[in-house]
Ligand code: 5GP
């Protein structure tokens with residue numbers, strides 16, 4: 001627990017592209033977790049809402065608050081659809097032990113959203129609402145950027161489409177030439193703002209000039225659950 005960490009500066013809503021996350025994996029482990037063959041979402045899904053500092057670093061695991069799924073029972077239907085776990089592994093929690101993807105995000109990032117967000121339910125409902133209000137998949141679709149295993153798109157065009165829709169510059173993270181994540185950032189009052197971008201935009205995570213939005217293609221012989 002890192003209670004000494006100073007208050008964050010802004011939020012990043014981190015959205016993941018399942019076609020990239022699931023590419024080349026056999027993540028099929030259960031009905032509700034993982035890359036599910038033809039059921040894999042063809043839209044950006046939520047990774048998490050992350051409090052960040054303006055210098056590119058971030059606080060984590062700010063106080064102990066063990067994830068309790070009962071607190072968000074009214075949200076679970078939406079969460080399974082828009083915030084699915086695509087990985088079979090259980091992430092480690094802040095305090096040792098293994099937990100769920102949702103629990104990991106609340107304990108690692110959610111607890112650092114104070115004083116803007118002070119409890120688990122608020123963390124998840126706020127994140128879902130931001131996601132619904134900023135439909136990146138639809139913005140890209142309207143601009144002609146759709147899932148494809150053959151097309152490459154200019155990164156500049158993708159960024160411009162988002163700038164035109166939300167009047168801010170997102171952060172785009174790639175795995176090789178595939179878009180892995182798009183992050184939309186917000187002031188503490190949830191008005192959109194530019195993302196600071198990662199500390200080192202030159203790192204392997206920055207995107208090339210032309211990027212893809214791969215469809216999910218199961219590996220040969222992959223069992224569909
Ligand atoms: P990776 O090493 O895959 O980039 O990131 C691993 C984890 O570090 C992420 O899942 C997330 O929890 C955290 N992380 C990475 N980048 C950022 C960031 O820019 N802001 C925050 N708050 N967390 C990040």
Ligand code: 5GP
Pocket residue numbers: 056057058059060
């Ligand atoms: P990367 O160097 O790939 O951004 O981060 C590697 C790992 O170090 C990430 O998975 C993340 O968990 C951790 N990390 C990097 N920078 C920070 C930071 O400013 N704060 C915290 N809490 N973790 C960081």
Ligand code: 5GP
Pocket residue numbers: 016021047048084085086087088089090091092101104105108
């Ligand atoms: P972060 O990268 O946010 O620190 O940690 C994400 C953790 O949750 C990792 O341990 C990862 O294995 C697990 N995880 C479970 N489902 C997912 C998912 O759908 N996407 C990502 N990025 N991580 C997931």
